[in-house]
Amino acid sequence: MSTQWESLANEHILGIAPYEPGKPIEELERELGIHDAIKLASNENPLPPSDRVQKAIRAALAVLNRYPDGSGFYLRQALAKKHGFSPDQIVLGNGSNELIELLVRAFLRPGDEAVVPHPSFVVYPMIVQAAGGVRVMVMLKDHRLDLEAMARAITPMTKLVFIANPNNPTATIVTADEVEHFMARVPDRTIVVFDEAYIEFAMGPDFPETLAHVKQGRRVVVLRTFSKASSLAGLRVGYGVADADAIALMNRIRQPFNVNALGQAAALAALEDDAHILECVRMIEAGRHFLYDEFKTLGVSYVPSRANFILVDVGRSAADIYQKLLHQGVIVRPMTPFGMETALRITVGTPEENRKLVKALRDVLEKKTA
Ligand SMILES: *Cc1c(COP(=O)(O)O)cnc(C)c1O
Numbered sequence: 001m002s003t004q005w006e007s008l009a010n011e012h013i014l015g016i017a018p019y020e021p022g023k024p025i026e027e028l029e030r031e032l033g034i035h036d037a038i039k040l041a042s043n044e045n046p047l048p049p050s051d052r053v054q055k056a057i058r059a060a061l062a063v064l065n066r067y068p069d070g071s072g073f074y075l076r077q078a079l080a081k082k083h084g085f086s087p088d089q090i091v092l093g094n095g096s097n098e099l100i101e102l103l104v105r106a107f108l109r110p111g112d113e114a115v116v117p118h119p120s121f122v123v124y125p126m127i128v129q130a131a132g133g134v135r136v137m138v139m140l141k142d143h144r145l146d147l148e149a150m151a152r153a154i155t156p157m158t159k160l161v162f163i164a165n166p167n168n169p170t171a172t173i174v175t176a177d178e179v180e181h182f183m184a185r186v187p188d189r190t191i192v193v194f195d196e197a198y199i200e201f202a203m204g205p206d207f208p209e210t211l212a213h214v215k216q217g218r219r220v221v222v223l224r225t226f227s228k229a230s231s232l233a234g235l236r237v238g239y240g241v242a243d244a245d246a247i248a249l250m251n252r253i254r255q256p257f258n259v260n261a262l263g264q265a266a267a268l269a270a271l272e273d274d275a276h277i278l279e280c281v282r283m284i285e286a287g288r289h290f291l292y293d294e295f296k297t298l299g300v301s302y303v304p305s306r307a308n309f310i311l312v313d314v315g316r317s318a319a320d321i322y323q324k325l326l327h328q329g330v331i332v333r334p335m336t337p338f339g340m341e342t343a344l345r346i347t348v349g350t351p352e353e354n355r356k357l358v359k360a361l362r363d364v365l366e367k368k369t370a
Pocket of ligand 1: 043085094095096097121164167168197224225226227228233234236237238
């Protein structure tokens with residue numbers, strides 16, 4: 001039967017490996033007979049949404065019989081004001097993931113090329129492939145996006161270039177200088193997508209102001225999300241900033257109610273909540289330094305991080321260490337699917353979670369557990 005269904009499928013999707021979502025934490029605890037497991041696997045914010053945001057969500061519950069505002073009027077207005085754009089330069093997505101999909105569907109014709117860094121966010125090549133586009137993968141250099149090589153990879157067929165900044169899974173950035181040089185080499189027919197999901201954790205004088213390129217009228221789309229620093233991963237709200245004409249094209253294929261009512265209410269409240277973001281950013285920064293010190297003591301090498309996660313090299317089978325950590329109630333992400341056999345990606349948690357991780361990692365590395 002399955003071969004028959006496959007023969008009916010869009011041939012472009014057949015080469016895509018199915019995404020393997022992790023099990024719910026409760027299910028894992030039941031299977032392994034553990035409790036109080038901590039999840040440091042999906043780069044979520046360890047802090048819940050602020051009281052202000054939770055209150056806004058509760059207020060929105062009472063009108064859930066109604067469809068959400070299909071234009072996201074207030075949220076787009078608030079985002080436009082925050083960044084100095086007009087609302088028609090903002091598009092909302094069901095997470096920024098949906099915006100990657102809208103971009104590809106709006107602009108990538110079958111046979112067009114998309115330049116994609118590797119290893120990076122797996123969603124880019126997956127969606128490009130599903131659309132019948134050609135993925136041009138450019139390897140990272142020293143765990144960083146190699147913008148020189150990415151610029152060289154642009155051909156007359158290149159429609160899109162994806163730049164995750166900070167990059168996932170390495171947590172490294174490309175700098176303002178590097179982006180300037182890169183943008184000077186990108187032709188007008190090529191759209192550059194800056195995916196800045198972790199920007200709040202990365203801020204510094206060396207971080208590029210990519211919204212300025214949108215203001216200058218370049219073919220640039222900037223993606224941001226409420227999933228990380230704003231603690232709203234569960235509600236799925238992201239946004240894109242670009243030229244109004246680009247946004248209008250994306251809106252043609254956007255589902256009218258793609259961002260739900262609770263998500264809109266929560267995101268609007270979160271925009272008023274710089275204190276929450278500051279608290280999270282400070283906590284993550286302190287957590288990164290705590291973990292660096294502990295990793296050094298454990299002899300585990302790591303890539304210095306500008307995000308809320310750290311790529312570590314455990315110097316032995318990451319799949320094995322991952323399994324052993326699971327039995328200690330610590331869920332991390334093995335990088336085996338990227339061909340990085342000894343690497344784990346670990347999300348920075350609360351101080352308590354970080355201590356639990358370090359203890360488990362120490363036990364596992366010192367083989368105190370089977
Ligand atoms: C987490 C993450 C996102 C956020 O996706 P949402 O759909 O907004 O939750 C986007 N890009 C990268 C590279 C990420 O790691």
